[in-house]
Each structure stands twice: as C-alpha cells, then as structure tokens.
Amino acid sequence: MSRRRTIVVVEDEDAIRRAIVDALRACGHEPVEAADGELGLTEARRSGVDLVLLDLLLPRKDGFDVLSELRQTHPSLPVIILTARGSEDDRVRGLRGGADDYVVKPFSARELLARVDAVLRRSPERVAPPVRICGSEATVDCARREVCRNSGERVALSEMEANILERLAAHAGRAVSREELLACVWGLRDGHVETRAIDMHITRLRQKLAGDATDAPDEWIVTVRGKGYMLGPKLNVVTDVESASEENGS
Numbered sequence: 001m002s003r004r005r006t007i008v009v010v011e012d013e014d015a016i017r018r019a020i021v022d023a024l025r026a027c028g029h030e031p032v033e034a035a036d037g038e039l040g041l042t043e044a045r046r047s048g049v050d051l052v053l054l055d056l057l058l059p060r061k062d063g064f065d066v067l068s069e070l071r072q073t074h075p076s077l078p079v080i081i082l083t084a085r086g087s088e089d090d091r092v093r094g095l096r097g098g099a100d101d102y103v104v105k106p107f108s109a110r111e112l113l114a115r116v117d118a119v120l121r122r123s124p125e126r127v128a129p130p131v132r133i134c135g136s137e138a139t140v141d142c143a144r145r146e147v148c149r150n151s152g153e154r155v156a157l158s159e160m161e162a163n164i165l166e167r168l169a170a171h172a173g174r175a176v177s178r179e180e181l182l183a184c185v186w187g188l189r190d191g192h193v194e195t196r197a198i199d200m201h202i203t204r205l206r207q208k209l210a211g212d213a214t215d216a217p218d219e220w221i222v223t224v225r226g227k228g229y230m231l232g233p234k235l236n237v238v239t240d241v242e243s244a245s246e247e248n249g250s
C-alpha cells in the first residue's frame with residue numbers, strides 16, 4: 001500500500017478483532033479497535049478515518065444500526081461488513097444499507113486485505129484529503145494547519161478549525177449540517193455539545209481566513225440557510241492525488 005490508512009475495526013470477538021488488527025498493522029495500516037457498536041460508531045465518525053470493518057452481531061448496537069446511523073453523517077465513508085451469518089439476506093441488507101462490500105466469516109487475513117485494498121482503490125477520490133485550499137487572497141496549507149496570505153502573513157488554525165475546514169473541503173459543492181460537523185469533528189452524537197459551538201468556531205475560522213478582507217466574508221465558508229455550511233464555490237481544493245501528479249509533471 002502506498003499510503004497509511006486509518007481503519008476502524010468494529011468486532012466484539014477479541015480473537016478475531018486482534019487477528020484483523022495484526023494483519024492491518026503488518027500491512028502498514030493504522031487500525032483502531034472497537035469492541036461494541038456504540039464505540040464503533042463513535043470511532044468511525046472521527047476525522048481522518050479511511051475505512052470501517054463492521055461486524056453485524058454486536059453488543060450495545062447492532063451492526064445494521066451502526067451502518068444506518070453512520071450513513072446519515074458519513075454518506076461516502078467506505079464500509080466493509082464482516083458477517084458470520086452466511087445468509088444472503090444479511091449480505092443484501094448490508095449492501096442496500098450502504099456497505100461497499102462484505103466478507104463472510106471465517107475469512108483469511110489475505111482475503112480480508114484484498115477486499116480492503118479493492119474498496120480503497122475503488123474510492124480514491126473519497127479518501128483523498130485536501131492538501132491546499134486556495135482563495136483569492138490566501139491559501140490554506142492543510143498539513144501545517146496554516147493560512148498563508150498573499151501579503152506573506154501567516155495565521156495558525158486550531159485543530160478544530162482545520163478539521164471543520166477539511167470536512168467542508170471533502171464535501172465541496174454540498175452543504176454540511178451542523179450535526180454532521182459535530183459528529184465528525186468532535187466524534188460526538190447529538191445532545192453532548194450545543195450546535196451553537198459550531199457557529200462560534202465557524203465565525204473565528206472566517207475571521208482567520210478572510211483577514212481584513214471584510215468585503216468578502218463569505219468567500220471561504222457560505223452559510224446555507226436551514227442546511228448548514230458549505231465551502232465557498234470559487235475556492236480551489238487541491239488533494240494529495242492531484243499534488244502528486246503535479247510533482248510528477250503530469
């Protein structure tokens with residue numbers, strides 16, 4: 001694999017979960033363990049997750065419920081279902097519920113890794129994080145979490161602000177709801193933090209991005225009434241795939 005991927009492993013059977021984690025780590029991936037459905041959903045919603053391996057029979061929250069709740073906030077995060085139930089019904093239900101693929105237990109590490117690679121390959125545009133976001137007066141360097149103004153001034157973004165901006169960039173062209181931002185940036189489900197906290201972060205982020213250019217407050221983040229926030233349509237988002245091809249001169 002060319003790039004290290006963060007993969008959430010939601011599986012309650014310790015021996016199986018550890019075997020999967022060992023296999024992923026041996027391939028250079030970064031596995032995150034969750035032994036029940038509730039924890040699995042929380043981990044899957046954190047920012048930076050590339051793929052979820054999801055068992056169906058789980059304590060605290062069924063795998064199907066995890067999948068349907070995850071799809072409400074993360075419609076395109078790759079999910080592979082792990083099922084001991086050999087029944088066709090479960091596989092069809094999982095795929096209809098938005099899973100990208102499934103593996104039937106017992107499976108070999110080799111088979112699982114092949115599926116993981118195939119699903120990640122199929123969705124390169126979905127997992128490519130933004131490297132730079134370019135506006136008329138400034139550019140954001142996502143790795144450094146820094147706003148670089150054309151004047152040469154540099155402003156640091158907090159981790160939270162950078163995560164919000166990256167989330168908006170990953171879904172450029174559509175509004176991202178406050179609930180979705182809350183779930184993916186804080187890893188929280190509804191009720192724990194006021195959605196107003198999101199608005200406060202957005203206000204600070206806008207100030208850092210626009211600087212003194214008070215005539216263009218919405219260039220970076222557009223408020224979509226009743227829906228949430230959207231990345232400014234005139235910004236140019238450069239992902240790691242594109243920047244790699246730039247470096248290769250193609």
Ligand code: CA
Pocket residue numbers: 011012013055056057058
């Ligand atoms: Ca299970």
